[in-house]
Amino acid sequence: MAIDSASPATPSSSSKSGEFANGMTKAPRNVAWYQPTLPKGLPELPHRIFKDYSNIPDSEIVDHIYRVRDKAWEILPYPCIGVFRFLDFPATLNPIYPEVLERVRNGETFLDLGCCFGQDIRKLAFDGAPSESLIGVDTEATFLELGYELFRDRDTLKSRFYTQDVFAEDFLAEWHGKIDIIFLGSFLHLFSFEKQKHVVSQLEKLLRKHKGAIVFGRHMGAENGGNLRKNALGWDLYHHSPETIHQLFDEDLEGKWEVESELVTYGSEGWDKGRNWQGNDVKQQNFWAKKL
Template identity: 40%
Template sequence: MSSTESQDRNVAWFTERPDDSQLSTDARHLLERYSGIPAKDVVDHVIKIRNEAWKIFPYPCIGQFRFLDMSMKHTKEYPELLERLSKGQRLLDMACCFGQEVRQLVADGAPSENIFGCDLRKEYVELGYQLFRDHNHLRSQFLTADIFDESSPLVELQGTFDIVYAGSFFHLFDYENQIKVSTAVAKLLRPEKGSMILGRQIGAVKAGTHDHKTNPTGKMYRHNPGSLQEMWKKIGDDLGMSFSVDASLHVLATDHFRFHTDDTRRIHFVIRRE
């Protein structure tokens, strides 16, 4: 995608200002209480950071302020994550963008030194420090890495994480590349029963490949629970491991259907090593 295209705001997935559904109560509380941003300044502060991020790459989650969803907090596993982190386990937020989920965990009492973030673009990590104003005190570590790069910092961390969170990440790829990426993420897990990958992504009632302009291959494979279970059975067989997969489809907000097909859903998943 060219630099001109990357700055074009005349697309269905760009919103000039966040509405109440895009700037959630959770996000407001985090920015006001954790970051110390006055309530009257929150919207303008978010827009300023978002506009800088849009110049880097026009992901739909950037254009529609979806990085403010704070989705991890609303999973049924969230209390488990906080407890495990408090006991010294380690979590990696894969494709962390601004590290918003990292900050939510820390704000809710998780030890920041047990939480890592990783993104392809270092600029997003730096914008995260600007968004949350915590460069001088956050102890979490952020990595810049390409999941396909066999010499990236992630390789040295294989087998060291108890939990990997992958929000809006796997769906950036077509089916074959999802297998490659998912395999690489599985290798990051500690080789113990209960190590887990959880997250969400765009799915569909009927699994299949769709065109998607902002994805690296121009394609997106949208899973349903059955296809996700089948893929992880293949990954487990190839790795000599066994995984349980709990996945469910959820209805999207109506604004998504400006650029998605009618059977598009969001799929939530929890993948545990057995």
Template identity: 40%
Template sequence: MAAMKENPIKPKMDMQQFYDEADPKLSEDARSILTKYSGIPAAELIPHLRTVRDKAWNLFKYPCVGQWAFIRFGILKDPVYPSIVERLQDGQTLLDLACCFGQDMRKLVVDGAPSENLTGTELEGGFVNLGYELFNDRDKLKSHFIIGDFFDKTTLNPERDTFDMIHAASFFHLFSRDEQVEAVTKALRSLKSKPGSMLFGRQTAVANAGAIKLSATRSGEMYRHTPESWKELLEQVVKQMALDAECSVEPTGDQKLTTGVGIWNMVRFCVILR
């Protein structure tokens, strides 16, 4: 990660507010994956999850880690999910940007996607290793993981690495607006240039767009979008790249999070090439 720098944007977030002391509430999907796919005894699930979560929290204090979001398998809630599984079964490929533990990739595999058609990128290699520990599948998962800064062309090179689908959950909102433009541009360049290729995912949104200070990010700030401003940014990049694509952004209606800098809601987005 690039060196941090101070900036005058206020307020500064206290990341410890995102650490949930309570045990996670496991959905049937989560319980089934961890017991049947991972082979973890039911009685050991909570201690196992706590151990892995706390190791991850010590690596980087992402809200999705502290709030147990990584065991909710958010990709499952996307309306395009069934078609994603079918496309992967037909031999298409998917890149999961900032895959964290690779939890959404595991959900796809459990639902029938060939694991070799999945690639994950992650800044922190420790999260990938913890993903193997979390799901107990180092010896059977055939997916590929790319470790490094997404902004570095040696980490992912659109001239060499292209995919049918790119999934980005809780990723773009980590950056300044200029960095978001750069990241979305690179993501769209990493799609195969054909109709149906798509960039999709979810992230937090706020009532009033603007930047907040967060020293743990590349530039020292995060730009928080409304659903409307996020769609405007996506359309801006599509226009700059002269792509024929449809952009959509809509609230998911769940996962409201109250923070020291306001209420965050989740939105899902999709950019589909035509």
């Protein structure tokens, strides 16, 4: 399936790379958030997906992941790429995932905003969701292309992918009022609280006007969050507390939400370098919000 690319991007020309890489022109490998290999080996879930969904022989899976990951690292040196966090398939880890999967299997439409390689879209398809009901969006078109390379499904996946900016006035205009479920993986924490409020207003345009529409995701969090903090990369990331994620949806002027969240250890099954470069008080927040 071809990418619908409103803003084409390549490794050398992406307008977003410099912004989100803090001006880096070369991705370093001597940093705590890059590891050359998986120190604990490949976790069971990605092994099953690459073997049974992508049909990659056992003996080739790990080297294949390393090759594609290193291509992505040279584009944007995100920690989620450097320490293989994309192999967590983070939507699966959210408590609301079983409901999401059932609803998409029954015909509802799912959008992954900031989808990177589209790994969560592949997990839903692997779990039996119809891939034509799945949509991915990212500002980096090359990540979307690398997703096809990573999962080897260009000729079989029927999902649609777009390269667009959530802050654009016409963001996904053709999908206004047609989406039932939206996933935000490692997305909201990139923006200040005021910008996040604008993101929520954009999500409102996309969601169907019915009770039970879902927004869920994960991002950086803290018990005493609610502020932008500079991390080791020099990025300002917003750390949500349980109170501030409720506040974000409480301030939505278009409707009312039921919001739940949990704070869990910042980590990943596939890596073990620790998290001191983020700060020992940094956690990961899973959240889910349902329209009332």
